[in-house]
Amino acid sequence: MAKGLGEQNREWYARYKDDVKKEGKAFFPRAMLHDTIMGIVVVGVIIGLAVIWFYDADGTEAGVLGPWYEDPAEPGTTDFIPRPDWYFYFLFYLLRIFEWPETVVIATVGIPTILLMLLIGLPFYDRRRERRPSRRPVAMVAAVLTVLSMGVLTYKGATAEETLGSTLIADGVPNEWAEKQGFVGNQKAEAGAELFAATGCLQCHIYLGLGAGNLGAPDLSEIGQTNDVAYFVQYLSNPARFGNTVMGSYSYLGQENLAALGAFLEASKGGEEPDSR
Numbered sequence: 001m002a003k004g005l006g007e008q009n010r011e012w013y014a015r016y017k018d019d020v021k022k023e024g025k026a027f028f029p030r031a032m033l034h035d036t037i038m039g040i041v042v043v044g045v046i047i048g049l050a051v052i053w054f055y056d057a058d059g060t061e062a063g064v065l066g067p068w069y070e071d072p073a074e075p076g077t078t079d080f081i082p083r084p085d086w087y088f089y090f091l092f093y094l095l096r097i098f099e100w101p102e103t104v105v106i107a108t109v110g111i112p113t114i115l116l117m118l119l120i121g122l123p124f125y126d127r128r129r130e131r132r133p134s135r136r137p138v139a140m141v142a143a144v145l146t147v148l149s150m151g152v153l154t155y156k157g158a159t160a161e162e163t164l165g166s167t168l169i170a171d172g173v174p175n176e177w178a179e180k181q182g183f184v185g186n187q188k189a190e191a192g193a194e195l196f197a198a199t200g201c202l203q204c205h206i207y208l209g210l211g212a213g214n215l216g217a218p219d220l221s222e223i224g225q226t227n228d229v230a231y232f233v234q235y236l237s238n239p240a241r242f243g244n245t246v247m248g249s250y251s252y253l254g255q256e257n258l259a260a261l262g263a264f265l266e267a268s269k270g271g272e273e274p275d276s277r
């Protein structure tokens with residue numbers, strides 16, 4: 001005859017109480033002593049590291065534990081892309097995956113909140129006694145998937161391409177664009193490519209996989225298929241006239257630069273097909 005669940009539970013509980021009495025260790029003083037020792041060790045390590053840092057880094061030179069102080073912040077800079085600390089790379093990358101603006105809320109609030117609620121609710125919805133990993137396939141798969149996806153997102157976030165204009169140009173990215181799009185030798189378009197990298201268009205737009213799809217800005221890799229220089233020059237001088245109130249006017253660049261940007265955009269037809277030969 002199978003025992004009822006209630007009876008079985010009471011039996012287990014009695015056995016547990018019995019074990020505690022026979023083999024258990026008292027919370028006071030044993031566990032408290034352990035906690036106290038561990039607490040002192042942790043605080044001691046922190047103080048030790050602070051002392052090493054303090055005496056090893058002098059004024060200007062960085063010591064083994066880092067510099068004395070970082071450079072003061074420069075509030076006027078435009079040549080700076082904010083990046084999060086490494087432990088936020090996964091969130092940072094999540095933001096890149098989702099499209100502005102419809103689904104951004106999912107990345108910033110939705111997914112993290114749902115996961116947090118699931119974690120907080122765990123003791124309430126998983127009330128089985130089973131502890132062995134091999135008997136908890138759902139929990140194990142969920143845990144492995146969480147660690148894996150956070151790892152991958154962190155890696156992707158850490159290696160995500162910078163769209164800093166000066167870095168792009170130093171890395172020869174505009175030349176790569178010219179090769180991929182097949183406008184090598186078109187001097188106007190080449191000048192436009194550098195301007196495009198330098199002027200921060202990639203803060204909002206995506207171009208051949210670089211940049212960010214922010215604020216609803218379209219991917220411009222194939223924009224040359226639909227419009228020509230004249231249109232682009234007009235568009236860039238006054239985006240608001242075309243109903244684009246997000247993008248500022250670039251008329252300050254002057255007609256020559258605008259024409260170069262226009263030539264670049266016109267020459268951007270999407271590049272070679274990956275496997276057309």
Ligand code: HEC
Nearest residue numbers: 199200201203204215216217218235243244246247250261
């Ligand atoms: C602050 C974000 C932002 C920046 C910076 C920005 N854009 Fe835009 N751009 C947009 C948005 C948003 C749209 C789409 C507007 C719409 O659909 O009405 C757009 C549209 C365009 C279009 C029209 C695309 C089409 O389908 O007609 C072109 C061309 C363009 N941008 C070029 C540029 C260039 C070149 C630069 C840099 C000099 C630049 N943008 C910088 C946000 C930006």
